[in-house]
Amino acid sequence: MSTLINSTNIFWQECPVGKVERQKLLNQKGCVLWITGLSGSGKSTLACSVSRELHSRGKLSYVLDGDNLRHGLNKDLGFKQEDRTENIRRVGEVAKLFADAGLICIASLISPYRKDRDACRAMLPDENFIEARFLVMVFMNMPLALCEARDTKGLYKLARAGKIKGFTGIDDPYEPPLNCEIEIQNKDGICPAPGEMAKQVVSYLEEKGFLLDHGGLGRVLGCVKHAFPISERNNKRRGLGETQARGIEMVLNSPLVAWVANVSADLCQYIACNPERVSSDGVLHLLFCVPFQHLHRLALTFCFPSLSYDHEDNHDSNSHSD
Structure with a gap:
């Protein structure tokens, strides 16, 4: 974490080409689709499926994947609570820029703490931030059984063996959203197919006017x-x-x-x-x-x-x- 004193002698530089003009060029409204949930809940799978569905409709999106970002932007951060908070703050700032550029930004992170997600939501106008939470009922009912069964990275096994400390869902809490726009639940202990989930999300974007249709x-x-x-x-x-x-x-x-x-x-x-x-x-x-x-x-x-x-x-x- 930086210990430098915040600068005070800085000013915001306005640009003659604004968000409205960029959205007209792309024929869509910029927004942030924030996907949160336990490890193994299907966040990355849905993010890629939504991106592909939007691409097939001629809409421009970009996926900010939590693991990918730790290879670069957030490579200096660990998994302590303060590092997780800074991790989410940085992703929120980047997502805000993508949305301002007119893109549909899909952020896929565990983002376990409610206050950090709320802080990201506060960065944007209410209508530009969409929080999709995954497997909430699994978290309340049988989250570990389902997520550990899908543990392709073997992280739950390492956490159970004590080789990973502060792992969400094992020895660190996950706080589900209290109010979210989209909730995707498991059906009889099985996660819906990627295409089915993607259509649910894209349909919401369409209904709310994010996928503009100027002139037909x-x-x-x-x-x-x-x-x-x-x-x-x-x-x-x-x-x-x-x-x-x-x-x-x-x-x-x-x-x-x-x-x-x-x-x-x-x-x-x-x-x-x-x-x-x-x-x-x-x-x-x-x-x-x-x-x-x-x-x-x-x-x-x-x-x-x-x-x-x-x-x-x-x-x-x-x-x-x-």
């Missing part, structure tokens, strides 16, 4: 995937091999399609705000007279220039039932 991004993405449904039946009908079909599916679920849709949505928003700068027989005709359904051609032609398919195939009433 979601609508465009929906049209793209509707216009080129992926299924084994449709792939055979188009004469696509397994490798090529898998490649197309990757494109439709990749940031490329999100980017194409985002460009269209941003252009629509720009035109709505600046109609005097747009020629009525130029861009307006392109955007509003050409159906959104044709946008997928741009993405697919860009990645697979030799690909062609029967457009009528895509409107087969059975194409979504395969």
Whole structure:
């Protein structure tokens, strides 16, 4: 811990490009998703699953994993209470910067002490900090049995043998949140599947408006995937091999399609705000007279220039039932 006296002759430097402008650029609202729970409760697994789900939707996130941070930023800290407090404070400050940059920051740490988590929450406006706690009912009911069973790092075994001191859940307490936005519980002693947990979290972000949709991004993405449904039946009908079909599916679920849709949505928003700068027989005709359904051609032609398919195939009433 630093013993230097805090500086007093410092001032905050404002920047002309603020958080609102950065959020518009990214088409999302910056926030902190704080995942807390015992070792082995599934924090890192969920953090990575949420990041992947957001990425597939064209949303930018970054995971701050507790173990990873101790390789660099917090490598000088141990596991005494004062070190744990400083560990959480540093991560909170970094997470705050990520959120201010417009990113969805996913912090995954045991963070056992309630006061430290509350201090991080106080760094941000209430609506920008989301605390997701894991396996709370396990902690109250049978936390050690479940977490020790999933102890891939062997830490519980070392703690039981007395080789690790101050281990959370063994000889150091974990204080569950009193009020959290999201609670993920075990079901009959089994942790939910990563994808299931991720969808629960992302759905919350969507409901609360963190995944913005300026001018119809979601609508465009929906049209793209509707216009080129992926299924084994449709792939055979188009004469696509397994490798090529898998490649197309990757494109439709990749940031490329999100980017194409985002460009269209941003252009629509720009035109709505600046109609005097747009020629009525130029861009307006392109955007509003050409159906959104044709946008997928741009993405697919860009990645697979030799690909062609029967457009009528895509409107087969059975194409979504395969």
